[in-house]
Amino acid sequence: MTAGMARNGDGVAVPATRRTSLWQTALAKFARDRAGLVGLTVVALYLLVAIGVWFGWWATEWADITGAKWAPVSAQHWFGTNIIGQDIFQRGLYSTATAFEVGLVVAVLVVVLGGLLGATSGFLAGSWVDEIVLWTMGVVDAVPFYLMVAAIAFALADYPYAMHVAMISTFWTTTGRFVRGEVIKLRGLEFVEAARALGVGQAAIVLRHVLPNTLHILLVQMTLCFVDAIKAEVVLSFLGLGVKDGMSWGLMISESTLEFLAGHFNNLVAASLLMFGLVYAFNMFADALQDALDPKRVA
């Protein structure tokens, strides 16, 4: 028998089928999605920019006054300067790091919180724990997002992470609901029954057997949440409820309101373009990831 060949029940040689996991299939599917790859590449570029900012490789003069008021686009100032002479390009780059910082922190914590609460709620569906989690989700969802954020920002006064807290405390419910539904489906499957039969504790079943099987949902939710967090940060910063220290695209757009009447749009254009690029690329990436990880499509 030649390599890679096997015999079927009738003794006929057929090509051997290598057993591949769902993850490998999803990866292969993602690798064939050109739009997804382009999105991932662009996101990676933005991430590189953010890393450079964090390590102080570039955009170190974002807060300095390096030029004249409203200096035009030039080799020295690629996007010109703002009303007090700060370089808009450097501020735009610096804001990329802010976007990633907000996006990552919020997305990770939302997935952790939503995943844990959703899994617990789903696994104990019908119990009083489930009731409490569902009631909490209902209450949180009933409050308009920006009202909730304003209330939290006000309550936390000068706390620099007030915006993060606000987003996490409102975004987790969506992830929680998805995970709850998936866990309700999983908890009746054989591997869970087997774990129970072997005497594994409930917490261990949830953490070691059930939650890992919701990872595809969590990954997709994380990417979606990342984008939502960036967009929300921009809006909140524009409204004065967002970034307290540092710079963000929302603050740049907010600054541009001082410049419209004078016919200067560099702040607006720079912040909008940079934000559009990242959000669009992340959406392409998230769509591709969703397609790749969808169990029905993968199957």
Next chain:
Amino acid sequence: MQPWHRRLFFLRSIGGVSLACAVALAGGCGSGVAEGPGRPTLPGPKTFHHSFEQAPASLDPVQATNIYANHVVVNAYDTLFAYKYLARPYQLKPNLAEDWPEISPDLLTYRIRLKRGVRFQDDPCFPGGRGRELVAEDFVYSLKRQFDPQNRPQGGWFWQGRIVGIDAWKSAGSDYAQDIPGLRALDSHTLEIRLTRPYPQLLDTFAQGYSAVVPHEAVACYGRELGTHPVGSGPFKVVAYDTARVVFERHPGYRQEPVDLAAEGYDPVKQRYTGVERIAGRSPPFVDRLIIDFANDDASRWNSFTKGDEVQLSALPPERAEAVLASLNPVRLQPEYAEKYQAYSGPEAGFVFEVFNFDFPDFGYHPDPARERRNKALRCAIIKAFDWEARNASWYFGLATVFPGVIVPVVPEFDPALSRASVTRDVDGARRLLRDNGWTAANLPVLVYGQSAGVKQRMFYEQFRAELKQIGWPPEKVVLKQFATFGDLSRAWKESRLPIVAKGWGLDYPDAENTLQLFYGPNGSPGSNDANWHNVEFDRLYEQAAVMLPSPERTALYRRMNQLVIDDCVGMTGLARNRIYLWHRNVVAMPDREIVGGFWLKYVDVLPPGQSARPEGLGATG
């Protein structure tokens, strides 16, 4: 009138109006404001439409804390004195007062006669709805209201400790039936005011909205609602008021006083282009309806102004300066704007400044004298790092006047020859000062920079932080603290919670004393001395000058005090803004919002659309 007569007068009046008020409150008292949001519905009346960036919180004179409130108050009510329409520098003139007062040789007693025949506006609060004659007792009553805590008054500080017995009257429970020895109506049209010590600015205080004359019938009738329903004797009657706009109509019973341009300080060379000669010999007010919109957004006000059929006067937003102005100095409009508008550029009667709070041991007073010396070096270094010219360019067209000290350019005591070292940027000098006094990036204190919420305020902070970075101050040690509202920020100043106070001050009267009192020790928080600076020599000179009439000797004292503020590096000061007003060509006006603000509105006239107030051959800026 004898005291018992006055008591009777007061009680009878209260009783007399109570029935009228009961009826009026049921459906009559509020009828004057029943027009809803105040949209002009009549097509005919001659209307002047103005706008402001903020709405006054109350129209009650006892709470006329800012120019927005004063613009309404001095037009709905009357004050004993007023500022001349056209005179610059500002000059006082009798208004309700018949003439200048008789003043005793010791400068402690003022006798003021009121004009006869001045009537309050018709209102349901009066018996029969017809406004009665204004008498001296009304002024006494109105000033007492500033010392009645129930009214939440804001202006009592003008007269506190100055008028004989007024503080005791307040301490005794603010009983209106009780007399104040230093504030008396000698007869129906004569007032006598006795002072505890000479008060050269007394007459200026009687031009403030705080001192406007209120009829007690209106207070009895409307109570707190007086803040939305003014009843005065001014040229206009408020017919609608809310947070979006105030609408006035001409007071038909306003006294006939033909305009004497020369007496108003008219300067034909500088002011003829405004067309104000058209109002000579005529009695104001000249428009039937006056509307003031309150819109916080510059762009909205500007759009409404340039649209042509709404707001007729606007301050030029700094962002539009490049597009609208052909020349900054002197101010000239681009031809297309000069075709349609008139313009005036004038200096602010006030200034913006930033002071250190000496209550903070990191910057101000310290128990250790050596550290206190180092703190002074720290303050002086920050002052050297501060770039006033950059602020002027960024925020004030580059037209503002940067000046050393706290005596502003519009007052006669201003010293143009004073050294400008304290307002000239010197980065090397600042670095040297820090180094020589042992300040390094590691031991520099954290500086909390308080501002109200807003993008412009945030940019002020960024500018400040960038300037400090240039002298070696780590940016992370300059922290922004934003307050949700200006009121919150103001409270933080009053409670001495911020190490640096950045604010603007508009003069209450054209006298340097009004800005020097911002540094007088006893005025510390919650008073007006936000720096909480206490300098023995300054305080002594202030007290000495406070009882002096204008003279070269007093000017010398003022200037010495000014120098003390500069020498002790109390703060970054200062900058006087230059405002640029634009108005439609068919409007006859000389706009102004300085000092008290608002006295000019009764002189505004509006010509039919298409006509121009500007005489042939003159430019849009004179």
